[in-house]
Amino acid sequence: MMDYVDFTKKQLLGRIESLEILNKELLKEKEQQTRLEYAWTGNLGHWYWNIKTNEVTFDPLKVITLGYDKSEIPKYVSYQFFTDKLHPEDYQRTMDSMLDHLSGRAKVYEVEYRIQAKDGTYKWYYDRGKITQYDESCQPLFLAGIVFDITEKKKMQLELERNNRILQEMSALDGLTNISNHRALIEYLQARMVESSHARTPLSIAIFDIDDFKKINDRKGHVCGDHVLVDLAAIIKSNIRDTDLAGRYGGEEFMVVFSGADLMTASRIAERIRRAVEEHPFSEGITVTISGGVKQYEGESLTDLIRAADKNLYESKRKGKNQITF
Missing domain, CATH: 3.30.70.270 (Reverse transcriptase/Diguanylate cyclase domain)
Known part of the structure; x- marks a missing residue:
């Protein structure tokens, strides 16, 4: 539980506003029955990003899968908590995917990327989200999404691609x-x-x-x-x-x-x-x-x-x- 004892009035109001936005999103999902319970292997749950406060709410499984204990998750998690762990080769592509959606160039945010685990290795995640709320000036306010661990799927895909390359080379010899x-x-x-x-x-x-x-x-x-x-x-x-x-x-x-x-x-x-x-x-x-x-x-x-x-x-x-x- 988050301790609010040391919060100022302004911080408390900001926290209440943030929780109201999150609660509104969860109620909307329940009422419209749009919260899909994916049965896919590797489902790490939903995530929610409050752009105004830069706070991300998520299923702890998303971080536990990376080798962290639940107790190691900070009380306040920003968007950068995850993006700082992206593989250097995937960072810009992931950022561009999010910017394309925020600017309206893409209908959804959708990307596959490698993210660093606690032990220094990388796992493959498939991430998909969408703007669900806008502020009074029609600027993106809130995003909701879902993330999957596709590490094993990627390993099989990369192995298949390698084998196909070998077969292609053999067919030319x-x-x-x-x-x-x-x-x-x-x-x-x-x-x-x-x-x-x-x-x-x-x-x-x-x-x-x-x-x-x-x-x-x-x-x-x-x-x-x-x-x-x-x-x-x-x-x-x-x-x-x-x-x-x-x-x-x-x-x-x-x-x-x-x-x-x-x-x-x-x-x-x-x-x-x-x-x-x-x-x-x-x-x-x-x-x-x-x-x-x-x-x-x-x-x-x-x-x-x-x-x-x-x-x-x-x-x-x-x-x-x-x-x-x-």
Whole structure:
């Protein structure tokens, strides 16, 4: 119970006015049967904010859930008692949500935020409220709302989002080599072509094919052939720039998209890859080489760009394999 012995007359009158406003709100809820008893998990009860006195009346559960004892709740609780505990990343968004409602830009105050518990950790709250009383000059006087602890729901939501991101990444990867698959390569190349056309920046691609790969499969078996594909993908990835994208175009063919690279730059990197493959000690002592074709983008269609790089690749094959044509 609040002790009023030391209150001045002015303070007592102010307290009486504040209680009358709160009582009016509670009576109105009862009469209009608008006080909804939510059965949702995490319901922490209703809250009421007297804007004039800046006093918040609330269900103690809202604070107890944060790890505080009921005896630690101050006699007078201001709006800032809660806002001071907001996560720094959520503070401005929460304030903006309240200001939007107070100014009439939003019909209700509604927001999800993290609030700091006594032990320093954060819980997620869903908060919703509305202006229920105005003063004589039509300025907001009183708000009523309800708050929920949605921490567990948020944990599940964030875990689901993380898993979805992983699935999305996996769907863009080749299952064997763990580099981009055909679909991801083409989508990326299309985006870079648009970017190159608009920004007038160079763009090139290279297509590589393992020389005599069928002989490796026939002589050493498909398991060995798979190991070669995995090793080759790793070699390509380790010899390109951070701005490039490597992927398995199909079968034993690989593609690299060189963003911001002209023909000579892309050709030098392609040659570096060819040499690294030739020098790599593959399993079972087999020697592996690749042929490649490089083409710079010059405004042609996607199909024509790939066809030109492919033509250069097969020119490398025709000239004896284990070389790069551009």
